[in-house]
Amino acid sequence: MKKLLFITPELPYPPQSGGKVKSLKLLEALAERYEVTLVSPLKLDDADYRPAFEKQSPCVQHVHRRIDVSRSAKSLLGSYLRGTPLNVHRSYDAALAQQVRRLAPSHDVIFLDHYEVSAYLPDNYRGMVVYHAHNAYHQIWDRYARLPGNPAFRIAALLESRRVRRAEEKIAHRADLVFASPNDTETLVESGISPSKISHTYHLGDDSQLRLPQLEFSATRKKLMYVGLLGWEANVVGLLWFIESVWPRLLQEHPDLEFDIVGKNPDQRLIDAVAIYPNIRLRGFVEDLQEIYRDSRVSIAPLLFGSGMKVKVLDAMARGIPTVTTPVGAEGVDYANNRHLSVATNADDMALATLQLLVDETLWNRMRDESRRLIGERYTWRQLFSSMHDALDNVFLEKHAKELSNNRCSSEMLQHA
Numbered sequence: 001m002k003k004l005l006f007i008t009p010e011l012p013y014p015p016q017s018g019g020k021v022k023s024l025k026l027l028e029a030l031a032e033r034y035e036v037t038l039v040s041p042l043k044l045d046d047a048d049y050r051p052a053f054e055k056q057s058p059c060v061q062h063v064h065r066r067i068d069v070s071r072s073a074k075s076l077l078g079s080y081l082r083g084t085p086l087n088v089h090r091s092y093d094a095a096l097a098q099q100v101r102r103l104a105p106s107h108d109v110i111f112l113d114h115y116e117v118s119a120y121l122p123d124n125y126r127g128m129v130v131y132h133a134h135n136a137y138h139q140i141w142d143r144y145a146r147l148p149g150n151p152a153f154r155i156a157a158l159l160e161s162r163r164v165r166r167a168e169e170k171i172a173h174r175a176d177l178v179f180a181s182p183n184d185t186e187t188l189v190e191s192g193i194s195p196s197k198i199s200h201t202y203h204l205g206d207d208s209q210l211r212l213p214q215l216e217f218s219a220t221r222k223k224l225m226y227v228g229l230l231g232w233e234a235n236v237v238g239l240l241w242f243i244e245s246v247w248p249r250l251l252q253e254h255p256d257l258e259f260d261i262v263g264k265n266p267d268q269r270l271i272d273a274v275a276i277y278p279n280i281r282l283r284g285f286v287e288d289l290q291e292i293y294r295d296s297r298v299s300i301a302p303l304l305f306g307s308g309m310k311v312k313v314l315d316a317m318a319r320g321i322p323t324v325t326t327p328v329g330a331e332g333v334d335y336a337n338n339r340h341l342s343v344a345t346n347a348d349d350m351a352l353a354t355l356q357l358l359v360d361e362t363l364w365n366r367m368r369d370e371s372r373r374l375i376g377e378r379y380t381w382r383q384l385f386s387s388m389h390d391a392l393d394n395v396f397l398e399k400h401a402k403e404l405s406n407n408r409c410s411s412e413m414l415q416h417a
Contacts (some may be wrong), residue, residue: 001035001134003037004108006039006059007111007113008039009043014054016285021223037061038062039099047066058279067092096315109114110128114134115171118131131171131177131231131271133178133181136184136307137307143305143307163300181309183332205312210340210372212319217295217365220295222256223258226312227262234303243274247277250354261280263283298321299316303325305331313330320366321368323374325344334374336370
């Protein structure tokens with residue numbers, strides 16, 4: 001069995017974000033065909049979850065180091081001094097890099113899970129290099145820079161976008177295989193990456209929900225729901241916009257409307273924003289989301305910036321809860337508007353779409369059925385990992401054929417010398 005070194009910027013557990021869900025499921029799929037060694041820094045409360053993760057991990061070895069580099073002006077300055085993007089700087093540890101250099105020669109594959117860990121790739125590594133681009137992160141910074149706000153923050157975000165793009169392009173050029181979402185592929189090709197090197201991948205939701213009984217309009221309440229990490233800036237900014245610009249319009253029509261926001265560690269700005277609305281509840285971390293799904297009538301995903309497919313959207317679709325989102329929230333999903341998703345480009349449209357789903361049972365039922373059908377046909381983990389395994393196998397064959405050809409040429413040159 002081939003050996004694979006999987007390097008990721010944080011412990012992929014508990015699976016409470018789209019990135020961690022993808023990384024954990026990917027580890028499980030790779031472990032079916034490879035002996036996987038996991039390398040990751042331990043950030044924030046990762047160390048608390050390490051025992052539980054390793055107890056059920058499919059990996060044969062775990063290599064970790066505690067890293068505590070905050071997202072701050074000091075860290076940003078340090079990243080400029082090191083000549084790396086901020087999140088590469090925040091994920092790097094010299095001692096951990098030394099362990100990677102020691103392990104690398106005995107592994108057939110180094111799998112770089114996020115661009116943030118690109119600095120761990122040894123310069124002299126000759127095995128197969130795979131880059132898994134979870135998102136086009138430079139787009140997140142670029143879109144953030146275009147939002148109204150502090151000019152200094154906007155300039156800093158724009159500069160970071162350029163640094164991140166260079167880092168993403170550099171590791172994509174170095175890799176033998178790049179996994180990226182279809183909507184991120186165009187940017188990579190524009191930077192000179194061969195389309196033949198790129199294999200499409202997705203961030204998917206909990207497709208096991210497709211096996212659950214369908215929800216019924218009559219069993220729901222006039223309640224909205226949102227699930228996401230409440231410290232992630234894209235989620236915070238989107239929710240603040242929704243609460244300020246959309247929620248008051250909904251209350252005018254439905255004063256009894258409720259809104260459950262699920263996620264741990266809410267940003268203080270969110271806590272302050274919901275304080276004046278007794279019917280908006282910050283529910284914190286909820287172990288079993290079915291208790292939220294069962295009686296919610298509409299799921300919302302009011303994202304103004306970000307990149308890649310949004311697991312919160314796919315999860316709601318798989319469960320059959322009609323979802324109102326933005327073009328950013330629907331990115332990467334092959335949807336038809338008001339069939340699979342309701343996609344709104346401004347506050348007025350988001351309010352109107354939400355109001356319609358609160359009362360229109362026929363539309364609600366159609367979106368429930370069509371969204372579940374789309375997930376089942378196009379966006380399941382089994383389908384995804386089958387195609388990813390095929391891509392890995394093909395690159396192994398190509399590298400092996402190239403090595404045989406090079407060895408043959410070298411042998412012929414020696415014979416003629």
